[in-house]
Amino acid sequence: MSDHSTDPATETFVAHRNLLFTVAYEMLGSAADAEDVLQETWLRWVKVDLDQVRDQRAYLVRITTRQSLNRLRSMSRRKEAYVGPWLPEPLLTAPDVAEDVELAESVSMALMLVLETLSPTERAVFVLREAFDVSYEEIAAAVDKSPAAVRQIAHRARRHVEARRPREVVSASETRAALEAFRRVLETGDPQGLLDVLAPEVVLMGDGGGIKQAALRPITGADKVARFMIGGLGKNERPITVTPTVVNGSPALLVRLDGEIDGVMAIRLENARITGLYYVRNPEKLSRLESETPLTLR
Template identity: 70%
Template structure:
């Protein structure tokens, strides 16, 4: 870390809250690389603070990271406007303790991260800080630069927006593993009917190659189209394999080609059927699949 020598207590405070701060930044940005940059900016800001005057160091650090993330969200928004194909959140190989915290796992799932993408930057910050991290309205007010009354209104609007778009129920880890295992069997054996039985009629497939790797240019909608896409693509290529992994708090599949990581596929499940398939192939987004990322609330 840059910024010169720091008293042990200030450094220790930052290190002790690092996983929390990364989680806040990642949930706001959907990008682990940008979240890491925001943590660096937060450290530099924190290194210039008179720490003895800070009553609640956790809230203060969350305030800094939120402000830095809000600024970066606007830059990220401009990058997404010129992004080639669909933009998907950066997948994280997550530690087992994330799955044990049902609320945390739900909040960082690929399905929920895509719902958060539909919020404005301020709505996203307020929702994440209130619903995921349980900050009070005064603390959020200081973080986003709005009055507590305005924050309450934003929180209500964001909750309603998310409720209308999020998966209808929190799917258990066991149910997700079962759906993945059935999906893996069907795709590996070329079982078209078996695959159709797993997919919701209006299932959506999104692929993110970032213009670097081949991926569908726009969303593919409908069970028959998605099934043909999957089976057609896999049967044409030899040397691929699938392995289960814990990604963003939930079971997912890792695709390897010739033994090398090629893609990560996460699922959204509604009413027992796969309603969303999210395939990330952009190599720049797969670096956090090399080792577990620790998240915290």
């Protein structure tokens, strides 16, 4: 896209770009696909007669939603053929994302995984209504449903998500403390220390995408997860460093082998114990960990 600072269409698109990216990313869980959606949105936006558009922000969100829905339906076929569990693409995010509790929760790995269990239309309605507070009328125009149908879909999606999302809001400081304890026991290889930070029902999901080694199915239970983690790291002969970072608005751990990024680990925390471990190793999903991705709900 060329830079025409005096072009109203370009100025409007650039002004709302971070919002549109966030909408697409929350719907798709993939930064690469979100970027493609933004390109498609731009190509349609430049053909619009701006004099006929009453609310340009709403119109752009509508285009982005429709393109995301198209992409989401095609992605479902890719995910069916995916090797092992599919996790959202992690994003290195700025401190202000972590400070915005609503935004941080909406892009958290735990919630993004819950959104994966919704149908494409349910996901679009939930994201637009709950995260971005878009009116039912605007959502209806974006998903080609009546406002009454959208209200029903929103209610159904909200009930589905509430039954599966973490039961408590956990502060960033609590998450950092749990991750620091987790990092220490990983470095020492202390099985008992690991069991102390893991909840009995903890679930580990690893995403290698068939490129990097990862568990092909979720591993459930503290004993099994501890054995898998310590066994896997213990077998590695290359120097391992584990450093704190902020991914998707929440504290996380960046794992490096010989100084190169091997993966990123996010957690779900309840009652000060880790109930979910999400380890993304697929190199195709690690390109957004070197520089911060700006996100916004507004």
